[in-house]
Amino acid sequence: MAQVKGDKQPAAKAPAHSVMMGQVLEKPKYPIKKIGILVYDGVNDLDLIGPRYVLGEMMGAKTQLIALKPGNIKTVNGIEIVPNTIIDSVKQLDILVIPGGVKGTILAAYDAKVQNWIRMIDEHSVYTTSVCTGGWILASTGLLKGKNATTNWYRPETFFSKNGVIFQNKRYVKDGKYWTSAGVTAGMDMSLAIINDIYGDNYTQGVMLDMEYDPQPPIAGGSPNKTKPEVFNMMQTMYDMGIKPLVDSLEKDKLNKERK
Numbered sequence: 681m682a683q684v685k686g687d688k689q690p691a692a693k694a695p696a697h698s699v700m701m702g703q704v705l706e707k708p709k710y711p712i713k714k715i716g717i718l719v720y721d722g723v724n725d726l727d728l729i730g731p732r733y734v735l736g737e738m739m740g741a742k743t744q745l746i747a748l749k750p751g752n753i754k755t756v757n758g759i760e761i762v763p764n765t766i767i768d769s770v771k772q773l774d775i776l777v778i779p780g781g782v783k784g785t786i787l788a789a790y791d792a793k794v795q796n797w798i799r800m801i802d803e804h805s806v807y808t809t810s811v812c813t814g815g816w817i818l819a820s821t822g823l824l825k826g827k828n829a830t831t832n833w834y835r836p837e838t839f840f841s842k843n844g845v846i847f848q849n850k851r852y853v854k855d856g857k858y859w860t861s862a863g864v865t866a867g868m869d870m871s872l873a874i875i876n877d878i879y880g881d882n883y884t885q886g887v888m889l890d891m892e893y894d895p896q897p898p899i900a901g902g903s904p905n906k907t908k909p910e911v912f913n914m915m916q917t918m919y920d921m922g923i924k925p926l927v928d929s930l931e932k933d934k935l936n937k938e939r940k
Contacts (some may be wrong), residue, residue: 705739706880710806715743716773718798718814719763722784725755726864727811731777734871737887738878746770748794756781767797774806775874779867780813780832783926789820789839790930799823807874809859811867818860819843828853829860833904834919838927849904862903868893 715735717728728745736743747753747763754760776798788794798821802808810818815831816839818824825844830836836847852861852870854877861870872893876884888894900906907915 704882704886706883708739709878710774712738712741712774712806712878714773715741715775715777716746716770716801717743717777717779718748718767718788718794718817719745719753719761719779720748720781720784720788721753722756722781723753723761723779724781724812724864725757725759727779727781727814727867728755728761730865730868731779731809731811731871733891734868734875734887735775735777737890738875741774744770748788748791756784767794770797771800772804773801776801776805776808777867777871778810778814778817780811780816780863782813782922785813785816786923786926786930789817790934795821805857807857807859809861809870809874811861811870812863815840815845815860818858819845824855824858824860827855827858829855829858830862830866831860832863834916834923838923865895865902 715738717732719728732743732745735741744764745761747766750766752760752762778798794817798808798818802821802823808818808823810829810831812832813834815824815829819829819831819839820843822843824840826846828846828848829840830848830850830853831840839845840847850862851866852859852873854873859870859874861867872884872888875887904912
């Protein structure tokens, strides 16, 4: 049927972007301005990059990679990272993220300078967090004593039990201002939960859509209770071979120093 000129109704105007943002973005719970992620040689790549990407979506916040000393660092997979600054230059953060790794993580957990810096930052932080074995470093400061927390699936008693931390076998755990996550990929879940705590559901969904974050692994797995016993035992034995000798050596050195 022929359309009479002028008969067409004007299309409804799309709401202005600022109006749409107002519908999605709730007033933040806390004014987060400074986010720092501790980095060091041997840090796990995704422990660092996952939270960096997610928390980088936080409006108005500056995210920095903070190294233990000047110079570039290499991740556990050999990727070279250029930090923004070093711990000596940072006195205050709203969010501190402590990622994990293996050897570098264990060494940091026995480093008094690192422990003292974390305690100083924690005095004024809104959130103090850890990813994977980064929880071992956080536990070593004594800040998690008597608190619920999680960490990598490998022998949580290694650093948790002896530091008075109550291990929870969960993807991530919140106890007051302390947020801790299980291994590697769980750091993204924890970071999204922090975004949700600050900005609410709508903004969090926007971040998740930006990432197209909708995990669908090909098989069940990824946690001890979803892993075949023979696979779990093989992985634990492999970890034992690399971790136990270093921890035992550092514990011996620590005991000798305390006796002097």
